[in-house]
Amino acid sequence: MxxxxxxxxxxxxxxxxxxxxxxxxxxxxxxxxxxxxxxxxxxxxxxxxxxxxxxxxxxxxxxxxxxxxxxxxxxxxxxxxxxxxxxxxxxAPLVWRVQADFSVKDHIGRDASVQTCWLDEQGHLFLQTDSGFGLVHTQDMGLAADAVDRGLWLPQDVLSQQVPERFGxxxxxxxxxxx
Incomplete structure (x- = not known):
């Protein structure tokens, strides 16, 4: 601050x-x-x-x-x-931008390390990182799909209506x- x-x-x-x-x-x-x-x-x-x-x-x-x-x-x-x-x-409180090397930055530009990956029934991809929870930007879904294909991120199912309470x-x- x-x-x-x-x-x-x-x-x-x-x-x-x-x-x-x-x-x-x-x-x-x-x-x-x-x-x-x-x-x-x-x-x-x-x-x-x-x-x-x-x-x-x-x-x-x-x-x-x-x-x-x-x-x-x-x-x-x-x-x-x-x-x-x-x-x-x-x-979500953060919006993740996926970089070419599969690292992520939030919408403010801060680097983070991915801990878990979540996919809701509507196809929204969320990441829990060391600095918080957020949604992957729609323009970065191709890179996110590559991260999943390579086994770097393993999406777990989550219902969209449960996301706010589950992730606080x-x-x-x-x-x-x-x-």
């Missing part, structure tokens, strides 16, 4: 958390979700306008990545200075607030 974020947290310790305003899709893209996007539906719903606006500012994306983490309840967030901005996840993350922290 950035030093400036730690300093802001110490200076303003009681800033309320923020829900519903930031989303992460299955390709590792960040979306800003204003009131209109939130009113259109949940981030993962696929309803027109519910995703919000794609973030394209490189420095902002890098800042979010450096300050992206999870709490003890499995809710992923971006620590924006003193404010914790909980992230709505389309499918929350798709929609905002929905937890409405319970």
């Amino acid at each position: 950035d030093d400036i974020v730690h300093q802001a947290m110490a200076k303003w310790p009681n800033v309320p958390d923020c829900y519903g305003w930031l989303g992460l899709d299955t390709r590792g893209n960040w979306y800003l979700r204003d009131d209109q996007a939130q009113a259109a539906g949940t981030f993962a719903s696929g309803l027109p306008g519910s995703k919000g606006s794609l973030l394209q500012h490189d420095k902002l994306i890098d800042f979010i990545g450096r300050n992206y983490s999870a709490d003890s309840l499995g809710r992923w967030f971006f620590q924006n200075g003193p404010q914790r901005v909980f992230v709505e996840l389309q499918m 993350f929350v798709l929609s922290p905002m929905a937890m607030q409405n319970v």
